Amino acid sequence: MLLNTFLNSSFDIKRAREETIACNDIIHFNNAGSSLMPTPVSKALHEYLNKEELIGGYETQDLYVESLNNIYSSAAKLLNCRLDEIAFVENATRAWDMAFYSFKFNPGDKILTTIAEYGSNVIAYLQQAKRFGVEVVFVPNDEFGQLDVSALSNMIDDKVKLISITHIPTGGGLVNPAKTIGEIANAASIPYILDACQSVGHLHIDVQEIGCDVLCITGRKYLRGPRGTGLLFVRKSLLDELQPPMLDQHAAELISPTEYIIRSDSKRFENWEQYCAGKYALGVAIDYALSWNLDEIQKRIYLLADNLRLKLSQVDGVHLTDEGVEKCGIITFTSDQLEPVAIKQALSAHQINVSISSGSGNLVSFEKRGIKEVVRASVHYFNTEQEIDRFVDVLMKTLISC
Ligand SMILES: Cc1ncc(COP(=O)(O)O)c(C=O)c1O
Known part of the structure; x- marks a missing residue:
């Protein structure tokens, strides 16, 4: 269902990726940290x-x-x-x-x-x-x-x-x-x-x-x-x-x-x-x-994020930590098997960028919820469902092997 929505989408993903040269080499899920400049920029x-x-x-x-x-x-x-x-x-x-x-x-x-x-x-x-x-x-x-x-x-x-x-x-x-x-x-x-x-x-x-x-x-x-x-x-x-x-x-x-x-x-x-x-x-x-039209950007980011949340929710030992009625393109999680920093390093070895949210940036909320730090995977419109699948696959293999 979600897949079909993507396939039928009129969003010009070919243009988005052609104009984002790093897409050839990396999976960038660190857009909430710093995104990738498109070629014209x-x-x-x-x-x-x-x-x-x-x-x-x-x-x-x-x-x-x-x-x-x-x-x-x-x-x-x-x-x-x-x-x-x-x-x-x-x-x-x-x-x-x-x-x-x-x-x-x-x-x-x-x-x-x-x-x-x-x-x-x-x-x-x-x-x-x-x-x-x-x-x-x-x-x-x-x-x-x-x-x-x-x-x-x-x-x-x-x-x-x-x-x-x-x-x-x-x-x-x-x-x-x-x-x-x-x-x-x-x-x-x-x-x-x-x-x-x-x-x-x-x-x-x-x-x-x-x-x-x-x-x-x-x-x-x-x-x-x-x-x-x-x-x-x-x-x-x-x-x-x-x-x-x-x-x-x-x-x-x-x-x-x-x-x-x-x-x-x-x-x-x-x-x-x-x-x-x-x-x-x-x-x-x-x-x-x-x-690109901001409504279209938002729609695509939300679809990608929903897809990633759904797939992460099916991975053994992974706990999604996102709150709210409306959820955006920032997906955060912890795992029973590995600390967030180790997950970030393991993903990085496969050219997948994420960041860690911790410390004073979230102190009030994290203290209340008893969270120390989380992995933050943040998607943008130039990301794809194939990248999400690759991300989840690498994560699953990493967690199984430890
Ligand atoms: C919600 C929020 N506000 C402010 C900032 C600070 O932005 P800048 O680093 O551009 O000062 C950040 C950075 O991550 C943020 O997430």
């Missing part, structure tokens, strides 16, 4: 760097000024927002930080977050809690392991100054109910930050539908852009209120020896000095993702 990156080498960095920037600006309109199209709501930054964490640290808090204020929150975000909450006497509250999960939206509703009071949620956690297949959370936040007029680091390029994300005020993105994961790139969306209506924690002469203008004015758009969260080659290539990566 890596070409753009190399072309830009070559130009810098040949004519100089500033001169290349002048030559590419329009192409570098394209990223704002491409990102606006991707998220369904305005151009002036987008900032280019070096990664998702810094994007998120620039917005989060702009919020002002008073003693007794509350930040509501999720148990599956990304570790770096939790560290930032705790730092602000120490500085300002803010209370950080983890909204409980429902029976399916996603954020319990009724509990969230019941926790809203005058003290709640921010709702800040990770959409897809780094260490599991869960998709938190971002849209319902947005409805609750908007009804209570509470600002809403969505960490969409794992979801942009993976799911169809529309900030108007979701109703978030801030959203962060990384380039290297599901968008298939270069490393060291990220984006921030900040809703226009919130911009005036949010003074970035750091400013430079790109984010603000020095108008006299004693005065400066902060720019009015989201570029107030950017640096003057930027990774221009990466910015150019990320713009190409966004256009490339749009050329």
Whole structure:
């Protein structure tokens, strides 16, 4: 049934694989870590760097000024927002930080977050809690392991100054109910930050539908852009209120020896000095993702992931650890026979890439569930069911032989 769905699919897998040269040599199930750049993206990156080498960095920037600006309109199209709501930054964490640290808090204020929150975000909450006497509250999960939206509703009071949620956690297949959370936040007029680091390029994300005020993105994961790139969306209506924690002469203008004015758009969260080659290539990566249609990408990833989960569930000693009603392209598991690190190494010997989720990235959720670490196999649309079969076959043989 699942197989037929694939065979009948109109998804142009031939093009996807031809434009992903590593597909010839490896099985890449580490897209939640860092995906593979498609040929047009890596070409753009190399072309830009070559130009810098040949004519100089500033001169290349002048030559590419329009192409570098394209990223704002491409990102606006991707998220369904305005151009002036987008900032280019070096990664998702810094994007998120620039917005989060702009919020002002008073003693007794509350930040509501999720148990599956990304570790770096939790560290930032705790730092602000120490500085300002803010209370950080983890909204409980429902029976399916996603954020319990009724509990969230019941926790809203005058003290709640921010709702800040990770959409897809780094260490599991869960998709938190971002849209319902947005409805609750908007009804209570509470600002809403969505960490969409794992979801942009993976799911169809529309900030108007979701109703978030801030959203962060990384380039290297599901968008298939270069490393060291990220984006921030900040809703226009919130911009005036949010003074970035750091400013430079790109984010603000020095108008006299004693005065400066902060720019009015989201570029107030950017640096003057930027990774221009990466910015150019990320713009190409966004256009490339749009050329595939995000709904089609999501559909294919979910089908592949369901297929992999089903097959893993039939392997002796393997325990799937994904939670949630809606499950995405991140598949996590443990095994009775081998530690996750040993599984990763065994797969790697067969040119199969996965990663391990452990440590502070998932600390709150993993502690609650008694999990130390898991194998994370994350699929993208250029993966195939044949790769899934090979993956499961290698895994089974590895587990049998130990
Ligand atoms: C949910 C989530 N948020 C944030 C990040 C951090 O992204 P970056 O490494 O681009 O800062 C990650 C990285 O794995 C993540 O999974």
